[in-house]
Amino acid sequence: RRGEMAKSTQLIDNEVFRAYATYTGIVLLKMMLMSLITAYFRITRKAFVNPEDTASFGKGESAKKFLRTDPDVERVRRGHLNDLENIVPFVGIGLLYALSGPELSTALLHFRIFVGARIFHTFAYLIPLPQPGRGLSWAVGYSVTFSMAYRVLKTAWLL
Amino acid sequence: RRGEMAKSTQLIDNEVFRAYATYTGIVLLKMMLMSLITAYFRITRKAFVNPEDTASFGKGESAKKFLRTDPDVERVRRGHLNDLENIVPFVGIGLLYALSGPELSTALLHFRIFVGARIFHTFAYLIPLPQPGRGLSWAVGYSVTFSMAYRVLKTAWLL
């Protein structure tokens, strides 16, 4: 079965596609990590949003006080949403880019800079670092995705 | 034309890819359903966020009172955002996983558990079920995606 699969698609044998799969896997796992960090802060800061989540703290008023927003929780959530807004375009455009036949070295450069910028962005958001640290790392990732989109549209253009 | 298409890609003839397409289609439709449920609660609870959405209820103060948040609307929206945070990684990593040549039975197990867990998660969020129902279904889906990412990175690793 493995042989048939490889014969019929062979995508995973393509080096650019393997690079795409590796960096996309890493950056999506990084994004998923934001859920765990949110959960960590919700539990340690005792700041929840659903009444059923505070049931273990007791009933009535004693539990209600844990239904509140916490600055650290909200900060992680903003970082998570920013990931969604930026990593979704990377995953979609990056796939098309990987299939557009770029040089491996050029593709690796794009993928490495994007993933590095997003990891830096997360640290800049959570520590937080003074601006323009976070803003610049956002702009770097944004520019990489834009550069890939340019090549995709140039190669595939069919309106 | 269909013949050419099939010859040039053949992905859709691959059983693992067909399974991926089926479960991804189902879980993305489930996610899209959240928009309809949000709209349903916004209309029945008369809780809107854009002034132009309340224009049909009259002008001035009589319409302004419908610009408010409603617990049921907010609950569905949280479920929708949680879907985005978890289904996006599944779709991206799942595609790479399907192309990495797994056994059909193993792939089906991953896809079925993920989609089942996310459907359960939606019911747990909207009813709502007492914890840890929602938390566990979230963790099951998360673990499935993590397991697929592990195989993708092991197969494709090219930094």
Place this chain on the structure above:
Amino acid sequence: RRGEMAKSTQLIDNEVFRAYATYTGIVLLKMMLMSLITAYFRITRKAFVNPEDTASFGKGESAKKFLRTDPDVERVRRGHLNDLENIVPFVGIGLLYALSGPELSTALLHFRIFVGARIFHTFAYLIPLPQPGRGLSWAVGYSVTFSMAYRVLKTAWLL
């Protein structure tokens, strides 16, 4: 290298896939534009959410007054989230649809209507246009994605 790539995947030589790549590239760039519009309104309205973003406006209370929500900023953010909720399913289901071997003319019709509807939706949200302008454009895009999902599930169905 380009030759090898083309030989091993050939997806980008397929006309339906090229159309998918073009329209997906356009609609993801449109979604990314929402980040720039948000930044534009945050800066011109001086409405920020992270304390470190207001540091350049001075220290203490003088900077704190810029940590506020602004209706225009919130409107763009809602448009951005609506894009995520609707463009993510389009990108995922559209890829599977493009690989399911549809007629080029049918595929182009789906992609063109979706992208046109989402561009209209953005204008309807930001101007804003009176309802049901925004609602209808949302429904058109939603229906196109649903129609593609129907074909994907009919073609690929393997539970």
